[in-house]
Amino acid sequence: MKRTTCCLIALCLTICFVLPVLAADEGVKGEVDWVNGVVIGYGYGTAEASNNIAQAKALSMRAARIDALRNILETVKGVNIDSRTLVSDFMVKKDIIVTRVDGVIKGARMVNQHVEWIEGSPLATVEMRLCFSAHGSECLPGRSLVSALNLAEYKDSKDIPKQTFAGPVEPPKSESPAKKEPGELACSFDSSKPVSGIVLSLQGYYYKRVVLPVVAADKDGELQTIYSVNQVEPRIIRTYGIVRYSDTLGQALKVAELGDNIMIVPVKKVNEENMIIISEENASKIYETTRHGNDYLSKAGVVVCSE
Secondary structure (H helix, E strand, C coil), X not given: CHHXXXXXXXXXXXXXXXXXXXXXXXXXXXXXXXXXXXXXXXEEEECCCCCCHHHHHHHHHHHHHHHHHHHHHHHHHCCECCCCCXXXXXXXXXXXXXXXXXXXXXXXXXXXXXXEEECCEEEEEEEEEEECCXXXXXXXXXXXXXXXXXXXXXXXXXXXXXXXXXXXXXXCCCCCCCCCCCCCCCCECCCCCCCCEEEEECCCCCCCCCCCCCEEEEECCEEEEEECHHHCCHHHHHHHCCCEEECCHHHHHCCHHHCCCEEXXXXXXXCCCCCEEECHHHHHXXXXXXXXXXXXXXXCCEEEECC
8 A cells, every 4th residue: 555655646746747758848738839830739648557558558648648639729729819819719709610629629640659657657748739720741721720710701800900001102302211220131132023922020029929910011100001811812811821930030031932032021110019010111112012913912921030
C-alpha cells in the first residue's frame, strides 16, 4: 500500500511539475503559430499500472489525444477574428459554426507522441496540430479553421472604416519629399513590373495578430480602408483567409503566394483599435498598383511582418 501511494505521488508530481518534452514552455497546453498557420495542442494522459502493457499504453495515449483536442478547442476559442471579436463569440451566434469547428478539430493531425513509464504506469504526451487555412502542403481545403468559420460572411465588422481609399493624392509641387528618419524603411518594389503582393512591415510596432486584419490610411483626419476582408474574393476567404504573418522580412519574402515582385510597405503606426495605419503616400502606391486588372489584394497577397 505504501509503495502504491508513493508511485501515485511520483506520477502526479511528474504530470504537474516536470517540463513536458513536447511543449515549448512549462504549463503550455495550446498555442497559435501564426507564422506557420497552425493551432497547436499538447495533451497529457496516463493509465493505471497493468500487466497488460500494450493496453495501458493505448489508454494513456487515448487520454492524451482527448486532452490535446480539448486544448486545441480552448486555444481556438481565444483567437481574435478582429480586434473586438473572439472565435468563441462568433461560435455563440451560429450553431452551424460550432459543428464545423468541432469537425475540423477532430481532424487535427498528430505530429509527435511519447510515452514514458513511471513505476509501471504510462505517462503519454502528444502534440497535435490544426491548420488555420489551406496554405501549406499539409493543409487541405475544407479541413481548416478558416473554412469552418466561413469568414466570407464576416463583412459587418465595426473595425472596418466605412470609407475606402479611392485614389492617389498628388503632393503639392512646392513641397519637397518627406525626409525619412535613419533606419526607416522605404516603400520598395520594381515599378517596371506588376506588383504581385505586399509585405506590411511593422518595424517593431506592437500588433496583436488577428484572423481579419484591417489596414487603413489617415486622409484629412479620417481613416479610410486600404485592405480588409471586404477587398478579398469570398472563395479566397473561405479557403485561404486574408493574411499570413512573418517574424522577419526574410520569412515574408519566401511566401510563395506573394509572387516575384513584392511591395514592402512600412507601417506608420498601429492605433488603439489594433488597426494597421500606413501613410497616404503609400496608400496611393497600393491603389495605383492594383488598378488595370492587377488586384492582388483580392487574392489576399498580403503578409504582415513584425520586422
